[in-house]
Amino acid sequence: MTRTAFLKTMIEVLKYDTSYKKIRDRDQLIRMLDRVRVNFVPQYEFVNHGRPYQRWEIVELRVPVPLLGIAEKYKNELDSLVNFVYEETDDYALDHMEIKPQVIDNSEEETEYNVVFNEIQDTVIQGIRDARFVIWAAVAWFSNETIYQELLAKKNQGLNIRVIVSEEDSNKAMITKLKKDRFNVKIISKWGKFNRMHDKFCIIDMDYVMHGSYNWTPTANCNEETLATALDHELVLKFASEFMELYNRPT
Incomplete structure (x- = not known):
């Protein structure tokens, strides 16, 4: 067999x-x-x-x-x-x-980095590499170059990738890079004095979602953070609905 x-x-x-x-x-x-x-x-x-x-x-x-x-x-x-x-x-x-x-070998299109991944960052990267069709990420702070390169490799393979980030000074360089490389990116402006989009989740192929406290930033690797993975179809749909609500929110 x-x-x-x-x-x-x-x-x-x-x-x-x-x-x-x-x-x-x-x-x-x-x-x-x-x-x-x-x-x-x-x-x-x-x-x-x-x-x-x-x-x-x-x-x-x-x-x-x-x-x-x-x-x-x-x-x-x-x-x-x-x-x-x-x-x-x-x-x-x-x-x-x-x-x-599951070992996922980098193809020629994927960028290889000589870095040591901590547990959460490595899990996020393996989730991105596991994606076959869709990656939807809503992350308040995004400045992690290694994760960005993994997304770029998947974009070059033709996957449907959408990224939502909060309008923060620390995100400006990444937002510029995302737009330059023609990512489908949505920036959520702050409202009130302190209110902002504070989500941290990533949907893979509408099959599972990685969510928790972990922002996609280098400093997050030095914090005590959480990351959970859910394969529950109904829960994934709820996260997808939240993503679409953010994505379609007027700017």
Whole structure:
């Protein structure tokens, strides 16, 4: 069975097998599997009770970094699915399943930087790299050059990218850069004496949203910040509605 067929079968079993319909948040699990990659990793050890010359192999589920927490939450269900779908051959038998981060190689169009990512910045970047169609980001403060270059690489690939930022002095250089590179950018002016757009969230492909306290600035990497990832379809729609309300707000 090919990797694609294996993953597709897992999704179809989740959808239609009655024994899996009782799984809580089953739709979220299906949406996550749609973004997973499968690897079959042969082991050197032979199966001592199996067929002649049959070896063990590990099934790796390579999950996008922002979704790793969700995958760990459903580890038992995923393990059950892998064991149910796995097809033993004369050459290989299933040893166990492992959940690992999905490695996304930079293409020639993507800019490579010799930097050390902290945990939250790296998660944001991996979310951007995981995007296939749409990136909508509403971030009050945006001055992080590394994140900007990741967005630019995705823009050059033809993705639908929209960015909303607050009208702040510290955002001026980034706003100029976004406009120069023809990003679809919306600047939200302050109102009253202290009121401003204070959101910090990024929607990926209308599948999941990364949200929390983390602004896209270098100084945010030195703060105590939070970043959560939600794969809940209804919640993503609520964030998308908030984004459109901001995007369509008169300037």
